[in-house]
Each structure stands twice: as C-alpha cells, then as structure tokens.
Amino acid sequence: MCGIIGVVGSNDTLATLLQGLERLEYRGYDSAGIALVRSGHTWRARTAAGTESVAALRVECEDNAPQGYRSGIGHTRWATHGAPEAENAHPHLDCSGHVAIIHNGIIENHTELRVELRERGHVFTSVTDTEVVAHLVEEMRSTGLELLDAVRHALVRVRGAFAIAVMDATEPDVIVAARRISPLVVGTSPGVSYLASDVPAILGRATAFYAVNDDEIVRLGPEGFRAVDLEGAPVRLRQLHIDWDLETAEKGGFDDFMSKEIAEQPTAVRSTLLDRRRRDGTIVFDELRISDQELREVQRVVLVACGTSLHAAHVAKYVIERWSRLSVDVDIASEYRYRDPIVEIGTLVIGVSQSGETIDTIQAIREAQRRGARVVAISNIVDSSLAREADAVIYTRAGLEVSVASTKAFVAQVAALELLALRLAQLRETLTPEEIERNLQGLNEVGDHIATALSRSDDVNAVAQQLLEARDYFFIGRHVGFPTALEGALKLKEITYLHAEGYAAGELKHGPLALIEPGVIVVAVTTDPQMHEKILSNVAEVKARGATVIAVATDDDEKIDAVADFVLRVPACDPMYSPMIDIVPLQLLAYSLARGLGRNVDRPRNLAKTVTVE
Numbered sequence: 001m002c003g004i005i006g007v008v009g010s011n012d013t014l015a016t017l018l019q020g021l022e023r024l025e026y027r028g029y030d031s032a033g034i035a036l037v038r039s040g041h042t043w044r045a046r047t048a049a050g051t052e053s054v055a056a057l058r059v060e061c062e063d064n065a066p067q068g069y070r071s072g073i074g075h076t077r078w079a080t081h082g083a084p085e086a087e088n089a090h091p092h093l094d095c096s097g098h099v100a101i102i103h104n105g106i107i108e109n110h111t112e113l114r115v116e117l118r119e120r121g122h123v124f125t126s127v128t129d130t131e132v133v134a135h136l137v138e139e140m141r142s143t144g145l146e147l148l149d150a151v152r153h154a155l156v157r158v159r160g161a162f163a164i165a166v167m168d169a170t171e172p173d174v175i176v177a178a179r180r181i182s183p184l185v186v187g188t189s190p191g192v193s194y195l196a197s198d199v200p201a202i203l204g205r206a207t208a209f210y211a212v213n214d215d216e217i218v219r220l221g222p223e224g225f226r227a228v229d230l231e232g233a234p235v236r237l238r239q240l241h242i243d244w245d246l247e248t249a250e251k252g253g254f255d256d257f258m259s260k261e262i263a264e265q266p267t268a269v270r271s272t273l274l275d276r277r278r279r280d281g282t283i284v285f286d287e288l289r290i291s292d293q294e295l296r297e298v299q300r301v302v303l304v305a306c307g308t309s310l311h312a313a314h315v316a317k318y319v320i321e322r323w324s325r326l327s328v329d330v331d332i333a334s335e336y337r338y339r340d341p342i343v344e345i346g347t348l349v350i351g352v353s354q355s356g357e358t359i360d361t362i363q364a365i366r367e368a369q370r371r372g373a374r375v376v377a378i379s380n381i382v383d384s385s386l387a388r389e390a391d392a393v394i395y396t397r398a399g400l401e402v403s404v405a406s407t408k409a410f411v412a413q414v415a416a417l418e419l420l421a422l423r424l425a426q427l428r429e430t431l432t433p434e435e436i437e438r439n440l441q442g443l444n445e446v447g448d449h450i451a452t453a454l455s456r457s458d459d460v461n462a463v464a465q466q467l468l469e470a471r472d473y474f475f476i477g478r479h480v481g482f483p484t485a486l487e488g489a490l491k492l493k494e495i496t497y498l499h500a501e502g503y504a505a506g507e508l509k510h511g512p513l514a515l516i517e518p519g520v521i522v523v524a525v526t527t528d529p530q531m532h533e534k535i536l537s538n539v540a541e542v543k544a545r546g547a548t549v550i551a552v553a554t555d556d557d558e559k560i561d562a563v564a565d566f567v568l569r570v571p572a573c574d575p576m577y578s579p580m581i582d583i584v585p586l587q588l589l590a591y592s593l594a595r596g597l598g599r600n601v602d603r604p605r606n607l608a609k610t611v612t613v614e
C-alpha cells in the first residue's frame with residue numbers, strides 16, 4: 001500500500017513531510033517523493049532506492065530543497081502499475097508543471113483515460129495509473145474552475161480506488177484531497193491543516209483528526225478545511241478521538257499488527273481483485289508477462305509453496321481443476337526440488353509466496369525452470385526475488401503484512417489464484433462467459449462476506465474464553481474445507497504453541513480417531529452444502545468419543561446446532577470462494593486463544609516472518 005501525506009500553512013513543511021513519510025514506511029514501499037508548492041513554483045524530489053527511498057529522499061531534500069515553502073505533499077509508493085523507478089514515483093505533475101498529485105489506490109480505467117488525454121495533446125512522463133488524474137485536473141483548471149471543483153469534476157471520470165492529494169502552484173496554500181476505498185484522514189492544528197493515509201503520519205502535529213468517507217473531497221488551507229461530496233454539496237467530516245501513542249497509532253489503534261491485518265482482509269481481497277477485468281469481460285493481469293497463447297498451451301499446473309501460502313495453493317487446486325479442467329498438483333516447496341520432479345511440455349509451475357523471499361519456494365521454481373517449466377509467481381511484494389526470477393508474476397495487493405502469522409496475505413492469494421483460474425477457464429472456454437461473469441460477481445462479494453464474519457468476533461472470543469484450558473486441537477474439513485482446516489490449524493499452533501492438526505475429515509477413521517477423547521477440541525468446517533451430510537457424520541464420530549466440537553457453519557444451517565457444542569456462523573457463498581470467509585473465525589479463534597494465553601501474537605517464539613534459510 002502507498003502512503004500519502006500533506007501539510008498546508010506550516011513553518012516546518014519539509015520536516016513535517018519527511019517525518020510523516022518515515023512513519024508511513026511500515027506500510028511498505030519501493031520509492032518516495034515530495035513536492036513543495038508556493039505561488040507559481042513547484043519543487044519536486046523523487047527517489048527509488050527500495051526501502052531506503054525515504055532516507056535517500058531526506059538527503060536529497062536537506063541538500064537541495066528551497067526554503068520558505070509553507071505547503072507540500074509527500075508519498076511512499078508500493079508499485080502496482082509501472083516499475084519502482086524514479087520516473088514512476090509520486091508526486092506526478094501535469095503538462096504545465098503546476099499541478100502535483102499523490103495517490104494511494106488503483107485507477108481502474110487509467111488505460112482508456114490515458115488514450116483520451118493523449119489524443120487531446122497531453123504528454124505523459126510515467127507509466128503509472130495516477131498520472132492520468134493530474135492531466136484531468138489540468139483540463140478542468142483550464143476551464144477556470146478553482147482547484148476543489150476541478151478535482152471534483154476530474155474524479156467523476158475516475159473508476160477504482162483512491163486516496164489522493166492535489167496541489168496547484170497557481171492556487172497556493174491549498175491542498176485538495178479525496179477518498180474512495182483507500183484510507184484518508186485529515187488533521188488540523190492552529191493555522192495548519194494536514195492529510196495522511198493514516199494517523200501515525202501526523203500524530204504529534206495535528207491536534208484534531210477527522211475521517212474522510214468514500215467520495216468525499218476536502219479543501220485544506222491554513223485556516224482549516226471544508227468538505228463536499230461528488231456533487232459539490234457540503235458534508236461534515238466525522239471527528240476521530242485519538243489518544244494513541246505512536247506505536248499504537250502504527251497499529252491503527254489495534255492492540256497488535258495481527259488483529260489489524262485480520263481486519264484489513266476485506267480491503268486486501270477487494271484491492272487484489274481491482275482492475276483485473278476489462279469492459280468486455282476479459283480478465284487481465286497487467287503485470288503477467290505470459291501470452292494468452294502460452295496459457296492456452298498449459299496442460300498441467302503445479303503449485304509450490306510453504307506454510308500458509310501452501311494452504312492457499314491447496315485451495316487453488318480445487319478451483320483451477322473445477323473451472324479450467326486442468327490437472328493440478330500441489331507440492332511442498334522444500335520437497336519439490338528433491339523429488340526429481342517430472343516437468344513436461346505445457347507444465348506451468350506457480351510459486352506462491354507472500355514475501356517472495358522464501359528460499360524453499362525460490363529454489364523450487366529454479367528447479368522447475370531448470371527442467372523447462374514456465375513459472376508464474378504470486379507475490380505480495382513488488383520486485384521480490386521470486387517475482388524477479390519467475391517468467392511472470394501476479395501481485396496480491398494485501399499491503400504490508402507485519403505479523404509473523406499470515407492472515408490477509410492468505411485471502412489475497414486465494415483471490416489472485418481464483419482470478420487466474422477464471423482466466424485459464426476463459427482461454428480454454430471451459431466456462432461460458434455467463435459463468436465467468438457470475439464467478440467474478442461472486443468474488444467481488446467476498447470482501448463483504450469477510451466483513452460480516454469479522455463483525456462476529458465477539459462470538460468467537462466468547463468461545464475461546466471457555467477453551468483456555470484445552471491443549472489438543474484437530475481441525476477437519478472436506479473438499480475446499482480441508483485446506484481451510486489446514487490453515488486454521490497452522491494459525492492456532494504458531495501463535496498459541498498448542499498442538500493442532502489439520503485433517504481431511506474422511507481420514508479420521510484411518511487412524512487419528514484413536515486420539516479423540518474427552519478434552520480434545522475438534523474444529524469442523526461444515527459450510528460446503530455438497531459435503532454437509534458427510535462432515536456432520538464426521539462430527540458425530542468425534543462427538544461419540546468425547547470430543548468438544550466447534551463448527552464453522554453458514555447462517556442458514558439449521559442442523560448444526562443439534563450436533564456441535566459451539567457454532568461460529570459465516571455467510572453462505574459458493575464453496576469455491578468459501579475458504580476466504582471460513583478462515584476468518586479460525587484466525588480469530590487462534591488470536592483470542594493466544595491473547596488469553598499471554599502469547600506475543602505478532603512475534604511468536606521460534607518463528608520468522610520470512611524464512612530465508614533452507
């Protein structure tokens with residue numbers, strides 16, 4: 001996720017912007033930039049030095065920035081469109097050089113807007129989606145509109161997600177900011193106004209904070225701000241009561257990064273799905289450097305990954321096979337490279353990794369490439385080692401994941417892999433256009449279903465408080481519920497340090513049932529209608545042997561209350577999407593138990609966020 005900050009009316013503009021960008025670094029970024037604006041003059045500096053970009057920007061500004069500027073904007077970029085190079089770093093300028101813009105989000109219709117603007121003579125200096133907005137504002141300003149209305153009219157043309165801030169040297173000491181999906185806060189102190197992606201960036205400077213809602217546009221000046229909606233009607237911003245210290249602020253007011261990242265899952269899925277469908281219904285991955293013809297020639301898919309990413313890969317097996325009718329194998333990355341794997345013509349290997357730096361996964365895809373496979377990386381970090389070494393990449397857009405326990409990356413990986421499955425089905429015509437559209441619509445509703453599941457966290461916590469003495473857990477599921485169970489077990493074991501195993505429910509009777517006795521907790525994922533009768537019989541099996549059963553069940557399940565001791569309800573949806581929703585109560589269960597046991601949920605013992613050793 002990118003980070004934005006702006007200040008107007010300050011006697012300490014540069015320091016405010018640089019400090020704010022440093023406080024936004026935890027959001028992850030690969031380049032950075034600042035623009036200082038006063039009457040008739042815009043000064044800009046941009047750096048692309050990976051995670052050293054803000055440090056490099058500080059040096060650049062301290063050496064070269066002019067004095068006496070009371071207003072400016074700053075940006076840390078997490079590349080989505082265009083390589084992480086200086087010319088793609090924000091702020092972006094219009095043709096006149098007077099209008100400067102920074103942006104967090106994705107402009108879905110940037111391609112068509114760019115063509116239209118070029119036809120009207122605009123010259124682009126980057127390949128970013130953001131730059132189109134600078135030229136749209138330029139056009140609106142040329143009709144005589146003041147900056148607030150120019151931005152408002154420009155945004156009417158824009159589809160997608162944004163938190164933007166715009167300045168114009170011909171209207172000094174004004175910043176216009178606007179929000180749709182991507183976060184944005186406004187702050188004030190006497191004689192100064194601020195904006196930022198989130199509170200930490202301006203904490204200690206602003207003394208009052210306000211939330212900006214979707215499609216609200218704010219004009220900030222030294223005297224304060226006023227806000228309007230897209231039609232220009234005045235709106236009141238909701239004041240936030242912030243009494244956080246900086247560390248709490250970086251967690252967005254949450255106690256820890258894990259709970260913050262669990263809460264970010266609706267946005268992680270929505271962002272990953274954004275801008276992946278052309279108006280004609282074609283599914284596109286801007287960053288995928290494999291031709292449609294090569295994808296058509298795929299005869300077999302092999303997914304390699306570790307840990308949580310391996311569980312996302314397991315979900316993808318069911319979905320790719322169901323939708324594209326391609327045979328799919330899933331392999332533990334650390335095993336794949338040592339088993340003399342068979343790679344034939346038409347084998348596509350997909351390496352799934354949040355960090356893109358897991359050496360087991362990197363070594364696995366190197367082995368696949370050595371044997372002639374085409375390799376696609378699914379990575380959450382732009383330009384990660386895995387992304388660079390693969391033949392092609394699809395980025396999840398979960399934003400920086402700090403907690404060792406992976407949560408939002410999992411749902412984003414499943415979303416990206418399901419989109420890829422739809423693209424393969426589209427090219428192989430194994431689904432009709434209507435079926436493709438229906439599944440795209442279903443995927444677009446997943447964010448809302450996750451939000452509903454998240455709203456029931458108190459129910460999960462109430463169950464967890466009754467189980468703090470339990471020491472033995474089995475997670476069971478069938479079909480896509482099986483990898484969901486695997487992931488639920490991993491979450492619990494890695495942050496509570498309790499024993500937990502994930503099993504295919506049908507496997508219990510082949511051995512593990514011997515371990516079931518009073519005191520053992522069995523968590524059953526029961527949401528798949530086709531598997532419901534079978535999984536209920538598995539629940540009966542373990543109940544008969546004294547287990548305590550927690551069931552993850554859909555809102556419309558009328559049978560589960562009679563068989564389970566505890567029921568965690570989730571919205572019903574197509575089983576193919578259900579792992580992204582069913583995993584939520586399992587994440588929350590692990591989290592509540594770990595907190596109840598006094599564990600450090602962000603930094604569990606013995607574990608690292610990225611495993612760069614074999």
Ligand code: AGP
Nearest residue numbers: 307308309353354355358405406
């Ligand atoms: C999951 O919560 C763990 N942090 C771990 O299993 C992780 O998923 C695994 O190490 C793979 O990491 P990657 O996705 O960055 O490759």
